[in-house]
Amino acid sequence: MDLKSIKDAFDRVANKQKLSYSKTHEIVQMLSQEIDKALSILQEASPFDHRSILADVKKMFTEISPVNQLEAAEKELNVALTKYPKVLEKQLNTDISKAYRNNVEFDTHIVNQIIANFFYRQGMFDIGDCFVAETGESECSTRKSFKEMYQILEAMKGRDLEPALNWAVSNSDKLKQVRSDLELKLRSLHFLEIAEGKNSQEAINYARKHIAVFADSLPETQKLVCSLLWNKNLVKSPYSEFLSPALWDNAVKELTRQYCNLLGESSESPLSITITAGTQTLPVLLKYINVMANKKLDLQNMEQLPVAVALPKEYQFHSVFVCPVSKEQSSDDNPPMMMSCGHVLCKQTINRMSKNGSKSSFKCPYCPTDVDISRCRQLHF
Incomplete structure (x- = not known):
C-alpha cells in the first residue's frame, strides 16, 4: 500500500x-x-x-x-x-479473500478465549463479560488477575501507591529474579510525595527504612536524598526531573509489564500484535498474489509466506536465518548448518552443492576451504 x-x-x-x-x-x-x-x-x-x-x-x-x-x-x-x-x-484492496486460507482449522473455544482475554487485559471487563456470556464460554482464567491489575493502576492514577507497593512487596523475590526496579520506582515516588509535604525528617526516615536497602542503585538513592536540600524550590534545582509526570508513567508501564510477566502473559496484547502485523503483511501478500494470478499460485499448500515481509523489530520474536546462497528461510526441514570453515548454509543448499551426498566434499562458496559433509553441524537459534 x-x-x-x-x-x-x-x-x-x-x-x-x-x-x-x-x-x-x-x-x-x-x-x-x-x-x-x-x-x-x-x-x-x-x-x-x-x-x-x-x-x-x-x-x-x-x-x-x-x-x-x-x-x-x-x-x-x-x-x-x-x-x-x-x-x-x-490503493485499498477491499477483497482480501484471496489471502484467506480456507484449509486452516480454528478451535472456536481457543479463539473465543483469546478475544475475551484481549478485552480483560485492556480493562474492558463489562464487554469481556458480555462476550463470554453470549458465546457460552467459561470465564476466562485471567479475568481475576487483570481485574486486580487495573484496580492497582486506577489507584496509581489517583496518586495512591499503597496497592502497588503491597503487590510489589509480596512479589519482591520474583521481581529481583528478573532484575526489575519496580519496587524502587514505587518507593521513590512515595518518598517524593512525603518530601513534597515539606516533612523532610519523615522523608529521611522513610528513605532509611525502605530505600537504603537498594544498595545496587546507590546513585539514584543519593539523588533522592539530596533533593531534600532543594525541597522548597525543587523546580529550579538540579533535581527538577523528580517533578516530571514521566516518573509515574514509567512506574505504571513497569508495573503492567511485570504483572503480565508474572502471569505468563506478554505486556502487549497478542491479539493486537497479530492484527497489526497482519495488516502490514496483507497488502504485500495481496499484491504478490495479483501478480502471480496467471501462474496458478496455490496459497493453500504453502507452509510460509511466498514473499519476504519486513516487519519492524517489535514484531520479531525469534531469530531467523536466511541462506545466503539460496535466499531461502530456514525451517525444520531445511535447518541452518555450520560448515567446518565456520560459514553457514541451509541443509538443502549443502545437499545441492554436494550433489545429494554423492560427493564427500565441496568448496565453500565464501572461502577456498574444502568442506567435509560429515563435519557439517546443525545450528539451533
Missing part, C-alpha cells in the same frame, strides 16, 4: 478546502462592506437619489461577480474530492 499517494491526495483536498473557505470568507466580507457602505449613503442621501445609488451598487455587484468567483473555488475543491476516492479505491 502506497500511503504517500493517499496522504498527498488527502493533503490536496485539505488545501483546496482551505482555499475555498478563504475565498468564500473574503467575498462575503467584501459584499458585507459594500452593502454597509451603500446603506450609509442611502441614509444620508435624499429619496430622489436612492434609485441611482442602488443602480451603482447593482453595477458593482455585476462587475465583482461573486457567484462566479465562488463557483470557481468550489469547482477546484470538487475536482480534488472526486479524485480522492479513486486514489483510495486504487
